[in-house]
Amino acid sequence: MVEHTGGEAAGDAGGADGVAEVLDRPLPEGIRRRVVGLVAEAFGGLTVAELPPQLRQYARFTPSRRAKFAGNAMAAAVENDAVFRQRISARLREGGSELAEALDAGSPPAAADPEDVAAMAFVLRPLGWVKLVTAAGEEAQRAGAERAGLEAQRELRQLREELAAARAEARTESDRARAELDAVRKEAEAAQRKLRSAVSDVRRGEAALRKAQAELEAVRSAAAGEKTAALGEARRLKARLAEAESALEASRRAVREGRSVEDMRLRLLLDTVLDAAQGLRRELALPPASVRPADTVDAVEPGRMTPKDIANRALSETDPALLDQLLALPQAHLVVDGYNVTKTGYPTMPLDKQRLRLLGGLAMLAAQTGAEMTCVFDGAELAAPVLLAPPRGVRVLFSKAGVTADELIRQLVRAEPPGRPVVVVSTDREVADGVAKAGARPVASALLLKRLART
Numbered sequence: 001m002v003e004h005t006g007g008e009a010a011g012d013a014g015g016a017d018g019v020a021e022v023l024d025r026p027l028p029e030g031i032r033r034r035v036v037g038l039v040a041e042a043f044g045g046l047t048v049a050e051l052p053p054q055l056r057q058y059a060r061f062t063p064s065r066r067a068k069f070a071g072n073a074m075a076a077a078v079e080n081d082a083v084f085r086q087r088i089s090a091r092l093r094e095g096g097s098e099l100a101e102a103l104d105a106g107s108p109p110a111a112a113d114p115e116d117v118a119a120m121a122f123v124l125r126p127l128g129w130v131k132l133v134t135a136a137g138e139e140a141q142r143a144g145a146e147r148a149g150l151e152a153q154r155e156l157r158q159l160r161e162e163l164a165a166a167r168a169e170a171r172t173e174s175d176r177a178r179a180e181l182d183a184v185r186k187e188a189e190a191a192q193r194k195l196r197s198a199v200s201d202v203r204r205g206e207a208a209l210r211k212a213q214a215e216l217e218a219v220r221s222a223a224a225g226e227k228t229a230a231l232g233e234a235r236r237l238k239a240r241l242a243e244a245e246s247a248l249e250a251s252r253r254a255v256r257e258g259r260s261v262e263d264m265r266l267r268l269l270l271d272t273v274l275d276a277a278q279g280l281r282r283e284l285a286l287p288p289a290s291v292r293p294a295d296t297v298d299a300v301e302p303g304r305m306t307p308k309d310i311a312n313r314a315l316s317e318t319d320p321a322l323l324d325q326l327l328a329l330p331q332a333h334l335v336v337d338g339y340n341v342t343k344t345g346y347p348t349m350p351l352d353k354q355r356l357r358l359l360g361g362l363a364m365l366a367a368q369t370g371a372e373m374t375c376v377f378d379g380a381e382l383a384a385p386v387l388l389a390p391p392r393g394v395r396v397l398f399s400k401a402g403v404t405a406d407e408l409i410r411q412l413v414r415a416e417p418p419g420r421p422v423v424v425v426s427t428d429r430e431v432a433d434g435v436a437k438a439g440a441r442p443v444a445s446a447l448l449l450k451r452l453a454r455t
Helices: 006-011 029-043 053-058 063-069 071-080 082-094 098-104 114-124 129-284 307-313 320-327 338-345 351-369 405-415 429-437 445-453
Strands: 333-337 372-377 394-398 422-425 441-443
Touching: 029 063, 029 071, 029 082, 029 114, 029 129, 053 071, 063 071, 071 082, 082 114, 098 114, 114 129, 320 351, 320 422, 320 441, 320 445, 333 338, 333 351, 333 405, 338 351, 338 372, 338 445, 351 372, 351 394, 351 445, 372 405, 405 422, 405 429, 422 429, 422 445, 429 441
Parallel strands: 333 372, 333 422, 372 394, 422 441
Antiparallel strands: none
């Protein structure tokens, strides 16, 4: 309840008899919110000294933040502090509000919102403000009641609709349950029929099992008799076999004794002939025979196959079978330009990983073909010898300072005797042309990579 003392009534507009008007009921919440909004708007026009102490900390706030954080404090100040209320009223009147002017004239606009009229009247306190606040509160209550009634009717309609839907769903569920029950009953009847059939099958199976067991016992008895007879026959046969083995051993012993005498005579005769032949060869000083009768026949002999002849028989220059044919030549020597091959096949790997991968493939190729293999790496830029354990069957060489790997490969080709099959793997045209002039067969690095991919 809001009450005012006689001192406050001196500042506010009172009744005709000088007694202040009193609000005998709490201020409705909607009107209270609008009172806070009016005070928050007019708050900024006052100085800090003109504000109550409890509101001074909100002087720099915006109206919206002021209403949010100081709403209760401002409502209490307007209700209890007549001086603050008068200052707020003065600010509202100075703002030229039409509603404030109409209330001061005693004729509030008929089209105005009752709650706005009540909030402005609560702050300005014109004559009859209590009636305005009370009428607005009752109007708000009536509106709230109407809204509550409408909401209740809406909820009632919604509940009725939900009830109808629930009943329909219940009927649907009931029908579905009946259908499922009928299906279950039919399945149960079918299962019972299957069970009766299975029981009948089990009984027939048991009868057949008893019959089979009886037949099995009869077979076992017959087999036991046959086994006894067979054991007796086996014992008789073993006795006859032992007699036959004894007779055979006696005959073998007699044959061996007779053969040993004949063998001794034949061996003595053969040794005599051999000794005589060796003595005759020494006496005549005959050399070993190096010419065969077929060598005396005049004919044209075939030419020997060279790496160039192999090239003519290959499918293509990129066929790995070409390398297999070349390495199949007698005493073939494969010389590999190491970095030329690795930078063609796997250039992104570190050099040490490139060397290990290539040498591992060459070792497998050497084991498969049996050819001699030499892998040459450029060592001109190395500060120290590379620590490397060459794999079995592969010779690993690094060129010296001032000597390129290409020159080392040409030296290796020139060191081979004329006629030996030498195959050089390199895509360097200068290397290929140089070794071809020296009699070697150059092949591309891609050919070796394809062949190693097959191992």
